[in-house]
Amino acid sequence: MVRRVVLIGNHAVAEAVKMARVQVVAAYPITPQTIIVERIAEMVERGELNAKYIRVESEHSALAAVYGAAMGGARAFTATSSHGLLYMYEMLWWAAYSKAPIVMAVVTRTIGPPWNIHSDHHDILSVRDSGWIIAMAENVQEAFDLTLQAFRIGEDKRVLQPVMVGLDAFVLSHTAEPLELPEQSDVDAWLPPREPLPFVMEPGKPFAVGNVGPNEFTMELRWCVWRAMERAKRVIKEVDEEYRKIAGRSYGGLVERYRLEDAKYVVVAWGAWCGDMKEAVDILRSEGYPIGLLRIRFARPFPREELIEAASGAKAMLVMDRAVSMGMEGIFSMEVKSVVGGRVPVKNVVAGLGGVDVSYDEFVEIFRKFIDEYESGKYIDWTLPEWYMPWRGGSR
Amino acid sequence: MDRAEPLLREYLILSRGGQGGVTASRILATAAVLEGKYAQAIPQFGAERRGAIVRSYLRISDEPIKRHSRVKQPVGVSVFSARILELMDLNSIAPTAKRVLVNSSKPVHLGDREVFYVDATSIALELNLVIAGWPVVNTAMAAAMAKVFEIASLDSILEAMKNFFHGKLLEANLEAARRAWDRVRKA
Amino acid sequence: MNGKFWKYVPQNLELEAEEDLRNFLRYLLAHPTPGSAGATGTWRTLKPVIHVDKCVKCGMCWLYCPENVITWRPGEYPSIDYTYCKGCGVCSSVCPRGAIEMVVEGE
Ligand code: SF4
Ligand code: SF4
Numbered sequence: 001m002v003r004r005v006v007l008i009g010n011h012a013v014a015e016a017v018k019m020a021r022v023q024v025v026a027a028y029p030i031t032p033q034t035i036i037v038e039r040i041a042e043m044v045e046r047g048e049l050n051a052k053y054i055r056v057e058s059e060h061s062a063l064a065a066v067y068g069a070a071m072g073g074a075r076a077f078t079a080t081s082s083h084g085l086l087y088m089y090e091m092l093w094w095a096a097y098s099k100a101p102i103v104m105a106v107v108t109r110t111i112g113p114p115w116n117i118h119s120d121h122h123d124i125l126s127v128r129d130s131g132w133i134i135a136m137a138e139n140v141q142e143a144f145d146l147t148l149q150a151f152r153i154g155e156d157k158r159v160l161q162p163v164m165v166g167l168d169a170f171v172l173s174h175t176a177e178p179l180e181l182p183e184q185s186d187v188d189a190w191l192p193p194r195e196p197l198p199f200v201m202e203p204g205k206p207f208a209v210g211n212v213g214p215n216e217f218t219m220e221l222r223w224c225v226w227r228a229m230e231r232a233k234r235v236i237k238e239v240d241e242e243y244r245k246i247a248g249r250s251y252g253g254l255v256e257r258y259r260l261e262d263a264k265y266v267v268v269a270w271g272a273w274c275g276d277m278k279e280a281v282d283i284l285r286s287e288g289y290p291i292g293l294l295r296i297r298f299a300r301p302f303p304r305e306e307l308i309e310a311a312s313g314a315k316a317m318l319v320m321d322r323a324v325s326m327g328m329e330g331i332f333s334m335e336v337k338s339v340v341g342g343r344v345p346v347k348n349v350v351a352g353l354g355g356v357d358v359s360y361d362e363f364v365e366i367f368r369k370f371i372d373e374y375e376s377g378k379y380i381d382w383t384l385p386e387w388y389m390p391w392r393g394g395s396r
Numbered sequence: 397m398d399r400a401e402p403l404l405r406e407y408l409i410l411s412r413g414g415q416g417g418v419t420a421s422r423i424l425a426t427a428a429v430l431e432g433k434y435a436q437a438i439p440q441f442g443a444e445r446r447g448a449i450v451r452s453y454l455r456i457s458d459e460p461i462k463r464h465s466r467v468k469q470p471v472g473v474s475v476f477s478a479r480i481l482e483l484m485d486l487n488s489i490a491p492t493a494k495r496v497l498v499n500s501s502k503p504v505h506l507g508d509r510e511v512f513y514v515d516a517t518s519i520a521l522e523l524n525l526v527i528a529g530w531p532v533v534n535t536a537m538a539a540a541m542a543k544v545f546e547i548a549s550l551d552s553i554l555e556a557m558k559n560f561f562h563g564k565l566l567e568a569n570l571e572a573a574r575r576a577w578d579r580v581r582k583a
Numbered sequence: 584m585n586g587k588f589w590k591y592v593p594q595n596l597e598l599e600a601e602e603d604l605r606n607f608l609r610y611l612l613a614h615p616t617p618g619s620a621g622a623t624g625t626w627r628t629l630k631p632v633i634h635v636d637k638c639v640k641c642g643m644c645w646l647y648c649p650e651n652v653i654t655w656r657p658g659e660y661p662s663i664d665y666t667y668c669k670g671c672g673v674c675s676s677v678c679p680r681g682a683i684e685m686v687v688e689g690e
Contacts, residue, residue, distance in 0.1 A: 004429065005559075006422065006425050006426040006429050006435065006437070006559075008422075097611070098611060099607060099611075139464070157597075157600055157604075158596045158597065158599075158600040159600075160600075160604075168464075170439070171464045172464070174438075174439050175436055175437065175438045175439070175464065176421075176422045176425050176426075176435075176436065176437035176438075177425075177435070177436050177437075177461070178425075178429045178434055178435060197604075198604065198608060199607070199608055199611075199612055207612045207613060208612070208613040209611060209612060209613075210611055211613035213610065213613075217610040220606055220610045221606075221607070221610050221611060223589070223606075224603045224606055224607050224610075226591065227591050227593075227599060227603055228600070228603060230591055230592070230593050231593045231596050231599065231600060234593060234596060235596075272464040273464065273465070275461075275462035275463050275464045276462070276463045276464065276465050278462045279462050279463055357465050357466045358465065359463065359465030359466070359468065360462075360463050360465065
């Protein structure tokens with residue numbers, strides 16, 4: 001029996017943390033994440049969640065604390081956003097290359113200046129090389145589902161890596177939507193307590209983590225994490241399929257394929273704005289355009305094989321980016337091009353930075369322009385990314 | 397072009413920070429979901445200030461709602477304080493809204509729009525729903541909205557409110573909702 | 584299995600994960616043991632000597648010794664294991680009483 005409730009994204013994440021029976025939480029507040037850990041603090045206070053809640057003076061310390069907890073064998077959770085995530089940067093690497101299976105919610109928010117608390121994906125995508133598994137939700141239900149799945153994925157012995165679960169600032173974090181909650185008993189059976197591992201730290205048996213050693217040690221450790229990430233692709237799919245048993249729902253693993261069957265034009269994107277893109281795809285499909293959306297759920301490990309498969313039947317691809325590497329192009333665009341390399345022309349549109357709203361009717365226009373350019377042979381110009389800034393008027 | 401229009405309805409709520417516009421939108425979303433519909437309650441994105449005009453949004457649909465962009469074409473507007481209408485021109489912020497609900501003690505006329513009014517402030521004062529000098533009109537307005545925009549039944553609204561209030565406060569708010577449901581009138 | 588050039592396509596997830604875990608334990612974790620770098624006593628040029636007449640049994644030297652070769656318990660005088668003491672002089676620097684003298688090895 002599932003329970004239907006209406007919750008904002010941040011409360012949905014807190015609910016998943018509670019149902020996962022997390023044991024240690026440490027976090028430092030930052031808008032728009034704060035409500036997650038506020039709600040968790042209430043749960044701990046009221047005795048609904050039997051966890052140790054550690055107050056810290058910064059995000060760097062928050063991650064250090066849950067890193068220690070995870071090394072001690074506890075199920076640990078933290079959450080952050082934007083500047084907070086950047087402040088954690090050093091600790092991200094320590095946690096990932098120590099194989100500490102932490103789960104962290106990242107409410108994606110742009111990075112200043114100027115000060116701005118709205119969503120884009122610069123924060124979460126700027127840490128993509130740190131060894132974390134990185135996922136992003138499309139709606140409140142998925143923010144909940146991914147948080148629960150993240151514990152199973154990260155703690156799986158074949159993986160043992162920390163996992164980030166992203167959700168867009170305000171658009172998901174503060175928006176209330178209907179949400180189905182699985183039974184606690186089903187979650188308990190599906191996600192049992194963490195298994196002790198051979199390197200769990202215990203009092204009286206001290207050891208040092210990451211001591212100096214020959215340079216080859218570093219490369220060997222990178223190789224370990226590299227291999228864990230490759231295995232994670234299989235584990236992510238497996239966990240997503242098994243999740244159906246308790247929740248009646250799964251998404252397709254590393255990606256969700258939306259109307260991709262026989263699609264000649266493939267749009268690639270991730271995050272909450274994919275909902276509007278799906279409506280745009282529906283509208284264009286009803287006009288006869290063979291278009292579909294490949295929604296990335298996991299940026300790390302990157303869905304290499306899924307993209308190659310989608311490209312093989314396509315005429316052209318469009319990557320919608322909400323984060324850009326200055327002097328290069330959109331971040332997903334670089335990644336998609338490096339994977340599908342030469343198979344199909346790829347166009348990149350950068351939009352929605354700093355929380356700028358892009359709605360389904362605008363996506364219809366953007367997608368139609370992409371198809372027209374391909375069909376009229378203008379894709380030669382696609383080397384340069386295009387910035388979508390409708391308030392300026394006209395086009396150059 | 398909007399294929400989903402018959403199924404999906406979007407609303408704009410104009411309130412002042414402290415009046416409970418966001419809570420009203422969440423109560424309505426919860427009530428609609430209790431009736432098997434789909435809903436989204438969206439706060440104004442960004443910082444809220446007590447007393448400042450806050451916009452929140454509500455989507456109600458018979459099918460799962462995919463979009464998460466801002467509401468641009470509301471079919472209805474709910475105004476939590478009639479004085480907001482002195483500062484905001486509905487023709488520019490909600491030209492598509494045919495029906496408007498206003499918290500007002502007397503009828504209000506807004507061109508050719510269909511206007512409904514309810515004295516939610518008096519209801520809040522009658523029931524002593526006052527926080528730091530502000531009559532909190534969210535539950536009265538939520539019930540009036542549910543009726544005027546045909547979002548949910550009074551029973552569903554009362555049921556939904558149990559997720560937001562408890563004890564004596566719940567009792568007072570349930571009564572506020574009942575009174576608003578009965579007293580809302582066409583201008 | 585041995586070679587210079589490596590690519591990884593997962594085959595047996597469990598087995599390969601175990602292999603990684605073994606490597607992980609070997610490359611990431613270090614268990615503190617005296618002499619983890621061999622008989623470090625041979626590195627010494629100067630040798631710390633504790634003058635018990637000045638020592639107040641505070642344990643600072645024990646706490647700071649980077650090679651973990653000083654034995655001490657509250658209420659006791661410290662003693663140094665010269666097989667592994669590398670002669671770094673940290674104990675001598677931190678001793679609040681100047682009770683540890685660094686003397687030339689062999690004198
Ligand atoms: S000199 Fe002192 S601090 Fe250094 S290794 Fe020897 S006992 Fe330890
Ligand atoms: S630091 Fe000096 S005084 Fe303290 S125990 Fe060691 S030798 Fe004695």
